[in-house]
Amino acid sequence: MSTANTPAASKDVPPGGAFLFQEVGASPIVTPETFSEEQRMFFRTALQFSHEQMLPQADKIEHKDNVLLRELLRQAGELGLLSVDIPEAYGGTGLDKTTSLLLAEAMGLNGSWSVTFGAHVGIGTLPIVWFGNAAQKAKYLPKLATSEWVAAYALTEQGSGSDALGAKTKAVLSPDGKHWILNGSKLFITNAAFADVFVVFAKVDGDKFTGFIVEKDTPGFTVGPEEHKMGIRGSSTCPLYFEDARVPVENLLGEVGKGHKIAFNILNYGRLKLGAGVLGGMKLQLAEALRFAQERKQFGTPISRFPLSREKLARMTALIHALESMTYRTSGLVDARLAARDKSAPDFESHLLAAVEEYAIESSIMKVYGSEALWQLVDDAVQLHGGAGYIEEYPVERAYRDARINRIFEGTNEINRMLITGMLLKRAVKGDLPLFAMAGNVAEEMARGEKPQARTQDELAPQEVAAEAAKRLALHGLSLAAQTFGPELEKHQDVLAALTDVVMDAFALDSMVARARQAATDGKLDPVRVALIRTIAFDSTSRIQDRMRRALCSTLKGDALAKELGRLGTLDTFTPYDPAEVRETVMAAVESAGGYPFAA
Structure with missing residues (x-):
């Protein structure tokens, strides 16, 4: 499968979804090894803040100490950690998106704090x-940059979660034209108990979905009691009520009827940042699980010496490396699209939105892969703790409860699985991605029994082939499904979800192999990176074949199904290796580092 000539804003920056059509390593990618010193400095500052100021107060946070949360936000503001996404003209630093994601990672060591911080700097600001508009930015952003004011975001309602446009809250213009009158309610609003500024969505005249800026002392606006949650208990979560709430007309955000642009762009960016946010928690829990396993003895031996314990720790490390590789690759693509833009130009934000939207496919992958990788990791961490993992005294108990919400946040994983394949197909239909042409080539290759070949003959050649095979299978499956179901395809969620898993595994393998080769010293690959990639490849290659069988069995019947199932073997890229040897290569590095072995 040759590199596709896909359209891009710059000849050097591939478009969203291009990883499916380009060979592994076709373009350089941003990785932690390529971070600038400024990016590392911000990350170290934020990580130090989390370890020294936030984590020691985790128990107080857990018990809903909203005063403490505001104080922590104030301290973070003094360090410049709240202003990275705010333009310099309005009191911010206006830094790149990779730096923004690094801060999300550093603040992700505790679920409740991560949600509080993220809601303020992200969906709230x-x-x-x-x-x-200029007046709104001048009024609100300088205070949000320091957390003099705290922000919240109000989208969800009783009958509209992932279906954001199904909101029932209404807004009508007052007879004197000076206020919007809001009536309705919102649910599950983060930071609600102590926020000063709320971005609220309502339907003007009952049908035009629109955004508004609502201040906490707005007449007719009240905040309900705190919800008592299974996880992220320390974050504030309350309902909001609007009873003839009078919002000044100048607080209309954007344009009437264009609220979906706000909501969907915020969700895209939130999904990307979630991938970074869970990385912080994953790295901390790996280190904690390792330490516990080294201290805890059974049969006179630390459980960290038992092969099945070491297998879990190695798998945890591999999941972190996969997610990290994909996440910063994607933020690097967003930054690359903006590199030549003048940040002070009036149209910069429009270009930023376009760049974020361009990589909506990758952002949804970050959301799904990241939340599920975190869940696997904390589940393994609890298992390593044994009975202690069920006791509140141990932080892993809290981490386990906190992790569950991530598969619901920013659009459920079910919705995002539909979005990933849905966006690929929509872009293909528009001619932005050569999916159908490439799928035709793949079908011909499979009919001839041809397997992909590695461009680089090194230790990772089998994993390069596995990545290329996964891409081919994803393209082939999507094309067959589109031909079979046509415009009805979106109703066949089982097919789309199975193919999404193939797409995600392809992106993970592609990103990890490209990163390892970029990080090679004098052409010599790091054996630890090779072992991590093999760990992911071993699981993903079998999963890819399983998901393809599921998709095919739900798409085709009779002889057509039998033919396609027979062809799957052509792209079965299982490569044997000694799992104990791979595990021990990873664990030697993990034990030496006391956790994740690749510091940013």
Whole structure:
């Protein structure tokens, strides 16, 4: 499968979804090894803040100490950690998106704090950054940059979660034209108990989905009691009520009827940042699980010496490496699209939105892969703790409860699985991605029994072949499904979800192999990176074949199904290796580092 000539804003920056059509390593990618010193400095500052100021107070946070949360936000503001996404003209630093994601990672060591921080700097502040007019930005952003004011985001309602446009809250213009009158309610609003500024969505005249900036002392606006949650208990979560709430007309955010642009762009960016946010928690829990396993003895031996314990720790490390590789590759693509833009130009935000939207496919992958990788990791961490993992005294108990929400946040994983394949097909239909042409080539290759070949003959050649095979299978499956179901395909969620898993595994393998080769010293691959990639490849190659069988069995019947199932073997890229040898290569590095072995 040759590199596709896909359209891009710059000849050097591949478009969203291009990883499926380009060979492994076709373009350089951003990785932690390529971070600038400024990016590392911000990350170290934020990580030090989390370890020294936030984590020692985790128990207080867990018990809903909202005063403490505001104080921590204030301290973070003093360090410049709240202003990275705010333009310099409005009190921010206006740094790149990779730096923004690094801060999300550093703040992700505790679930409740991560959600509090993320809601303020992300979904609470960014709608004003991206869609506010000059007066709104001047009024709100300087105070949000320091956390003099705290922000919240109000989208969800009783009958509208992932279906954001199904909101029932209404807004009508007052007879004197000076206020919007809001009536309705919102649910599950983060930071609600102590926020000063809320971005609220309502339907003007009952049908035009629109954004508004609502201040906490708005007449007719009240905040309900705290919800008592299974996880992220320390974050504030309350309902909001609007009873003839009078919002000044100047607080309309964006345009009437264009609220979906705000909501969907915020969700895209939130999904990308979730991938980075869970990385912080994953790295901390790996280190904690390793330490516990080294201290805990059974039969006179630390459980960290038992092969099945070491297998879990190695798998945890591999999941981190996979997610990290994909996440910063994607933020690097967003930054590359903006590299030549003048940040002070009036149209910069529009270019930023376009760049974020361009990589909506990758952002949804970060959301799904990241939340499920975190869940696997904390589940293994609890298992390593044994009975202690069920006791509140041990932080892993809290981490386990906190992790569950991530598969619901920012659009459920079910919705995002539909989005990933749905966006690929929509872009293909528009001619933005050569999916159908490439799928035709793949079908011919499979009919001839041809397997992909590695461009680089090194230790990772089998994993390069596995990545290329996964891409071919994804393209072939999507094309067959589109031909079979046509415009009805979106109703066949089982097919789309199975193919999404193939797409995600392809992106993970592609990113990890490209990263390892870029990081090679004098052409010599790091054996630890090779072992991590083999760990992921061993699981993903069998999963890819399983998901393809599921998709094919739900798409075809009779002889057509039998033919396609027979062809699957052509792209079965299982490569044997000694799992104990791979495991021990990873564990030697993990034990030496006391956790994740690749520091940013």
